[in-house]
Amino acid sequence: MSALGLLLKHIDEKTQPEPVGLARIGLGLAALMIALVTHRDILSLLEPGTLHFPVFDWLQLPNKISLYFLTAFALTVSILFTIGAFARFAGFSIVLLILYRHLLDWGLYQNYTAMLALFVLCMSMGNPGSAISVRALRHPSVPVPLWPQTLIKFQISVIYFYTALSKCNPLFFEGRVFRKNLTWLAPLDHPALWTACAIATIVLEFAFVVGLWLPATRAWMIALGTVFHVGIVFSFGFISSYMGFTIEFISIYLLYLQPKPGSLRVVWDEHCSFCRRWVNAFSFLDWFGVLKLEGSSDAGVEILAFSGNQKLGGFRAIREILSVLPVTLYFEPWLRIWPLPWFGDKVYKYVAARRHCKI
Secondary structure (H helix, E strand, O other), X not given: OOHHHHHHHHHHOEEOOHHHHHHHHHHHHHHHHHHHHHHHHHHHHOOOOOOOOOOOOOOOOOOHHHHHHHXXXXXXXXXXXXXXXXXXXXXXXXXXXXXXXXXXXXXXXXXXXXXXXXXHHHHHOOOOOOOOOHHHHHOOOOOEEOHHHHHHHHHHHHHHHHHHHHOOOHHHHOOHHHHHHOHHHHHHOOHHHHHHHHXXXXXXXXXXXXXXXXXXXXXXXXXXXXXXXXHHHHHHOOOHHHHXXXXXXXXXXXXXXXXXXXXXXXXXXXXXXXXXXXXXXXXHHOOOOOEEEEEEOOOOOOOEEEEOOEEEEOHHHHHHHHOOOOOOOOOHHHHHOOOHHHHHHHHHHHHHHOOOOOO
């Protein structure tokens, strides 16, 4: 098949809408934060004596009354996008508002706001409100186009690649930025430590470029990426740009998932009220519909999970369930590191042997 044929086939391809719905919520929350930050930044530009560098001379700053109306509109469309009501309209409005922010003053440009505009634009060209939304309460969810998600994922890879590439310089390898901000490592102060931090950061960002695409490494890349971005916020400060990057990237990670409804069969003891409470919790968090829950009187003391040709029991089954739930998949890989599997198995058997079940 020709390249054009492959492209046209990909444009027609559909995928599950739930990952898009959850990613939309994350981007909507980032848009809410940007609306508030933009209000603060423009107010500071309106202060007497503040230097103003407009992109176009004819585009002037709004007065305070206009700014409050503009902020109210920005907050409204951000909320609408978050909850999935009029999501396309809200998404395109967010993009235009960010463009307006960037054109008002050269100093208002931020990388994370530009990235959010690109992500929201791509998502809005699909069907962002199909699932996990207000719209889904009235209309059944339908598959969404795959190509907008692919564009977003390519953007993520490009961002990670050039971010890592830009760090490949002697100044960054000295690790000064880590020595300044990672104060909790101050007792171990040594040039080799800061250089190691710099090298690890570059290697990790290069790994994200490819690793997020590969099923074999995707779970670990999501777990490492979450720790990486959250760690930046806690180590370098709760600055809007760091928080924006973190919210956006952790949300977009969900687009790399390919959930298959009912693909993980879970068998549990239907006569155990203790088990039922946990199964109900798993069912509530199963926003992708991956779990196929089956109560059985012959399940025994262990919960069982059947994934493909694998039969898993006890703590391994719990871990497999956590790996497909959108709230827990971010940290599940860390449960694979020794001694957590050994400890988790001991705790599971201890609890299972002492559970109090009521029919």
